[in-house]
Amino acid sequence: MMNSDVTRSRTWQRLKKLAETPYDLTGGGLARDGRISSMVCRTAGLRLYYASQRIDQTVLEAFQDYADEHRLVDRFKEMRRGSVINRIDGWESENRRVLHTSCRDIFSAHPKEPGASAQARAEQQKLAGFLEELDRSDQFTTMVNVGIGGSDLGPRAVYEALKAYNIKARAVRFIANVDPDDASQVLDSIDPHRTLVVVVSKSGSTLETRTNEELARARFVEAGLDPTRHFIAVTGSGSPMDNPERYRRSFYMYDYIGGRYSVTSMVGCVGLGFALGMEQLQRFLAGAGEMDESCEQSAVIDNMALLMAMLGLWNHNFLACPTLAVLPYSQGLHRFTAHLQQCDMESNGKSITRDGKHVAMQTGPIVWGEPGTNGQHAFYQLLHQGTEIVPAEFIGFLSSQYGKDMVVDGTTSQQKLLANLLAQSVALASGQHHENPNKRFPGNRPSSVVIGERLDPLTMGRLLALYEAKIVFQGFAWNINSFDQEGVELGKVLAKQFLHHLSDGQKGGSSIAEQFLQALEK
């Protein structure tokens, strides 16, 4: 590419032009031209229905041109093959490869990046051995995951989603927040004798995690137990936590795996393997690998992650919608949006291009959402009649997990769930005229619908990798580095200043931190 500013490219300008007259979904538009049956993308067992987006064939072609001009698929391929893409050209930066995909590229005889896949396989082997060891006794029923951010949100979201597949009598609990009440609630309710604690920190020095580990260790000592027999480490090789004298076992993650992309590394796998067993864990990884593979297709309409990425650009940059609601119609996915919030906003909430110039357009949207149908009784009022247009991504499944259902008024709960999901997508798109201005719905509010068969480990793996890839594609499309997080540093530095004043207890002083602490005492 000649210029790092994508807005000056021919294909960006073409999309901008097309967005002046976006497709009209109201007045029957949604039902015309066989949109509903033709605007479907099928990838790796998932389906994406996108008739409710404000696009037509011409826009789809412009998506393809954009993807081609900016080499989006090629760059995804380069990523999977170990190219050093976590960098800012001309400036000090992390300068790393991005190989979370290797964690699930472990089933083929010819992995894309053999070295990283070999490391992933080695850790999986260690994990299998460790889980066999646990299976031989029934001492441990609970695992407490101590970690924050990428070492918490993704593993927690997937664990919650797949609880229905847990090995009976096994559970994972999570401590993340430095708020001591978070640790208290969990530690007060477990039996330490029957509990393993997995401490997860790539650097081995995360403030919250170190502190919570100390709180947890103290409880084990109080209970007369040796923490070394109960504590497990997941960390970078050589980190301060890589210390066999303090942990029963250590598992490794590598510098080419970013925290928010680490669910399929040992960060997620230790807890998920404990809860689900190796067989289901492997299905989860296989689903993710299958989706990664599908992302190498060059046709946008066959590449679900890329299509979702382009639809996202369309709504965000060209139709000027600042946020994206992810709305899973599945209670199991109740923490999935929180995970995506991190994965998306930490990746793409950036203001400079890959060569250090200020971007000329909006980058990552604000991602938010809650499960439907709950959300329908909460914030959907604003989605339908508010002044802010919120593009939505609905996620649903044809079958329930537990299969315990009942016919009430002629339909099952699962049918009611799916009917509501589809109805919302239609209502947002088509709107409704009414004489009473308070009963009018403007319509033309875009959404997509992702459908899977059932929320099982395989499908969860696919869904996770779908969103990871979508986010990566958007980063490529904006030409930003989606893999660093310099924006979290200033808060850490300032927090240390506050802590310094709190620990030395001296009063007076006129720094901002001191002024705030004084104001707090009054």
Add this chain to the structure above:
Amino acid sequence: MMNSDVTRSRTWQRLKKLAETPYDLTGGGLARDGRISSMVCRTAGLRLYYASQRIDQTVLEAFQDYADEHRLVDRFKEMRRGSVINRIDGWESENRRVLHTSCRDIFSAHPKEPGASAQARAEQQKLAGFLEELDRSDQFTTMVNVGIGGSDLGPRAVYEALKAYNIKARAVRFIANVDPDDASQVLDSIDPHRTLVVVVSKSGSTLETRTNEELARARFVEAGLDPTRHFIAVTGSGSPMDNPERYRRSFYMYDYIGGRYSVTSMVGCVGLGFALGMEQLQRFLAGAGEMDESCEQSAVIDNMALLMAMLGLWNHNFLACPTLAVLPYSQGLHRFTAHLQQCDMESNGKSITRDGKHVAMQTGPIVWGEPGTNGQHAFYQLLHQGTEIVPAEFIGFLSSQYGKDMVVDGTTSQQKLLANLLAQSVALASGQHHENPNKRFPGNRPSSVVIGERLDPLTMGRLLALYEAKIVFQGFAWNINSFDQEGVELGKVLAKQFLHHLSDGQKGGSSIAEQFLQALEK
């Protein structure tokens, strides 16, 4: 007011003018002029620090002028005294009073609306009698709350926040989603013999709640129990659920209490009373009542809810920020933002004025957020360096709930929590220059800090009422009706069409619903 369009008012235009040169918080601005110690509002035991907002004395005065011209405090007073404000002039509408404040106006000899307060007292008496009856045996340890939207989010948020104060061995569980897996997870894990089920629906006909009630009743019958001995109703008097033959006890809510404002009515009180006991419940109500009372102060700088409302307008309408992040630094508040999402977005996600004209400005913002410090490791990257500016409301407490803490590196976890909260507010406001463009922080990103002593029932009541009042004030300020929710109706109608086609099983047809269902089968 002469004109229903507030943007044509003198005081709106004045704010618009002032917003052309908002206060600069960077380059030492935050620390100047004693901002930090002087920009503090103290109300009902809470404190609001607002030095990190882009305002100065002149803007504060313009807030006051706006509040005065638009009679914001008077309208709040009229609401509490039973004025029929839930209406759209000239159009068919709900035409109701708005008296959730009466639920906690039960301690004074002269309540603002004596009739509604008498009804609230009568229900509290019934509840006290019922809880005494339960105390006489120890049969019931679990209460399952079946409800959705206002009958779920608020009660759940407050229950989660106050778990540390639970009567030992008592717990409340929640079923909301029509997803049958939601009910399965809860019902599989309880002992029906020891469980009460409280079914909460004002209309008595909410689809999700009726369906989940049937699922729950079937489990009790399966266990050989008589559901009538275990099921309790909270509903409107005369609703289909107001039927003593089906419920052990019935509690009432009234048409002047909107679902999203119903936490302090029997909707929240039955579960909270069961978990906390009457004494703590009364403290919670007293805290809310205290905050309501403070909202009648006419000076904006002394009326915390009104000040927060005006700061919200400033950021949303004048500085053009489409969203608001509510960031509690307290794990107990992990569902509070979800409650606010409903309370705020369903109230103020509207497009017409109180007399049916299309609004001329943005109304309610998109509200989202997760607890800190967790969020710092998730989406704060975008808050600091993204292209979208996100105003933030931080909430924190001086002491932890459980009091189990530990000194690591010279400070306790609670100190670390608070230090991080303050550091984030400062970092967002002041920013940082750096040679490396990737390490630059633009600053001037506004936030407020709400501080309470400890998250106990009294404080929780205050906090809940603070946000309810803030939302109500914003509705007044935009001159919209914050108390109806016509925007949820179209989705319900369309869902019925989908369900009709699903239950009659006929194929073919060309309605939108039929096209979607056919596409789903392929």
